[in-house]
Amino acid sequence: MVGTEFDFEAAARGMNTSHDLVLIATDQVPRRRLQRLVAGLARSLDLAASRRPVSLVLLGGIAASDRIELERYARILPIASSTPDIAEIEEAVAVLVPLKLPNADLIHGRDPINEVMAVLGPLKATSDHIALINAAADGPHAVRETLRRYANTGAGWTDEVEDNDE
Template identity: 75%
Template sequence: MSSVQEVLAVLADAGFEPLPKPLTVVGTEFDFEAAVSGTKTSHDLVLIATDQMPRKRLQRLVAGLARSLDLAASRRPVSLVLIGGVAATDRVELERHARLLPILSAAPSIAEIEQAVSVLLPLKLPNADRPNESNPIDEVMTALGSQDATSDHRALIEAASGGPDAVREALRRYLNEGTGWTDKAGADR
């Protein structure tokens, strides 16, 4: 599988759809090695090019595409995945028209591709409903080194989910109980 196909596979797994080649915008054809468009949460137009394409030609293609998209009143952000690295002078010109996502290696691994295009990929969040994960309060107690916590300790930590005011109120009640004060006596002081 070529590096362009591997990039396409990573983007397809993230919900991007391949576009026909050559890419046609407002009647003008743009011959990138590949292009995909985002669906669902991403609306990006992602162009894929390798270091085999002459840089001046690539710059003209990207600039021309940007102008064509402006004419079409497109609001799609354009990203360019460039496989094989890019010189600093070329980078400046390309970044004028597209978000540049360089992959330094000409034969990148899947991890390198995923890292380069990570801004286009959906976030992978841990599942909060995992049954085998421990209770967050127990984790806090472990971190504090208080595994034999009393119900008072637990009440103060549980109050944290209600914010600083809830913690102050829980602490006030705890101190009042310990000193034998009532709310009325605490208010007089």
């Protein structure tokens, strides 16, 4: 930070859409010293007007009171073991890893109009079906109006209003 050095075991910064500053500390660092380091880093980031979030990966156990103090300055990602395996590390830092989103077609599904046409089949789709499907593209009001006209036609009714003022 602007020429200041901090004595952490390791540090990494996020790339692309992640702006996190990730610090690594072991249980070999005295907790008071670690608290001062993290607090000093947080103050330096504030003075530099940085909006970079800080995450601290802690290897080894941590007392609840120490964790509460550190959480004032950073997101704490504890790993119970001093010598973790890959699975423990991946689990602890999972919140820092971007989500892998499924394919957009799976999220939004297929086009409903095409799905209806596929179920009806080209030979079974009547002009009335097509009219309803086309109305669906214009929303529920258009579908209601198309159904009303369909029912009126089937009942022999017209939309014309009779004039009984004779």
